[in-house]
Structure formats: C-alpha cells, structure tokens
Amino acid sequence: MRGVAKLFGRSPLTPLQVHMEQVEECVDGIIEILHGFMSGMSHEEICDKAKHVSKLEHNADLVKNDIRNSLPRGLFMQVDRATLMAMLADQDSIADKAEDIGVLLSFKAIPLIDPLKVHFSDFIDKNVQAFKVVRAIIADLDELAEMGFGGEEASRVEQMVDQVALYEHEADVIQRGMLQALFANEDDLSKGEFLLWRNLLRDIGGLSNYSEKLANRVRIMLAIK
Incomplete structure (x- = not known):
C-alpha cells in the first residue's frame, strides 16, 4: 500500500501496527459471520460475508508485502529485522485463519447440533479475547519503545502477554471438549459435515494459537532488551 515505506522513518513498529489494523x-x-451462523444467518449471506473477509485478507496481504519490500536492511532499528518479520508473519497467519473460517462456512450449510452449540459461543469468545489483547499489545509498541522496552509499561505488557496465554489455554480446553462431543455425535452428521466441523474448530482455535505466538515474541523482545 502507498505510504508504508515512509512510516519506517517514524518507527519500524508503525508499519506492523498498520498491518494489524488490517488483520483486525x-x-x-x-466474528460477524460466526455470530450470524449461531443465530441462523442464511448460507447465502454467510457466503457473501465470507467473500468480503477474503477481500479484507487480500488487503492485509498487500500491506504485508509492501512492508517486506520496504523494510530497511543494514539500518539500526529498535527491533531487529528478523523479529519484525516473524511478528508480521504471525499477524498474517491470524488474517489467514480468519479467511479460512469464512471459506469453510461457505462450502456447505452445516448444522449446529446441541452438543456443540452449548460451548460454541464461549469457544469463539476465548479466541477473540486472545486476539483483542494481543492487538492491544501491538498498539502499545510505540509507547513501549519510547520507554526503552522497560519500566512500568513493560510490566503492564508482560501481564497482557500472560492474559493472552490464559485465553489461549481456556480456548484449548473448550476445543478439546467440543472435539470429544463432535466424535461422540458423529453419527448425527454426514461425513462432509463432520469434516467441516473438525476443521472449523481447528481454524477458530488458530486465532488464539497465533495470538499467543505473537504475544510470546513480544515477551522475548522484552527479555533481551
């Protein structure tokens, strides 16, 4: 996207924050699609909204590629190039998972059977909470850098990293329970529905998995400063 290269003059972290806005x-x-799915949104509308998410993911890819092409080499920065590239890749994976969820739900209308419905909302919430916290961490990186990646701001961010890890763990626990329920009730689903549900749970869980991975990179960055 135009103007991303200029952002490096302010801070190498600013383009990362711009990309995160696209990921969000x-x-x-x-989230809108998943809530619609739970409330009985038509499959046609789900498909339309999934196409929109794919367009948003493409926009995020454009920003990602521009950042990769514009990132200075051999220039002293507050955060080393390899770390920035790894963090950018994690953010990209979150956007990819969001798109994948929409694609899965667009393949076929699948039933939300009661054994899955009982925990589905909580499962979504835990994954979204993990993402929202790491999104806030990325938004705070400029202030963190101004403080030399130390002090009270660093302590606050470390607590936020711990919160991401907790949400990811809670999401994992719910996911395991839902997978057990899925296998216990597989006779109530067609083979295609069963496969879609298994992959759907995996990809929703990927939101918190990659959020935790990104948060842990910030933790490591703080530890070596």
Missing part, C-alpha cells in the same frame, strides 16, 4: 478488520468480519 479480517477478525471482526469473521
């Missing part, structure tokens, strides 16, 4: 649009779009 993808996640917000998939």
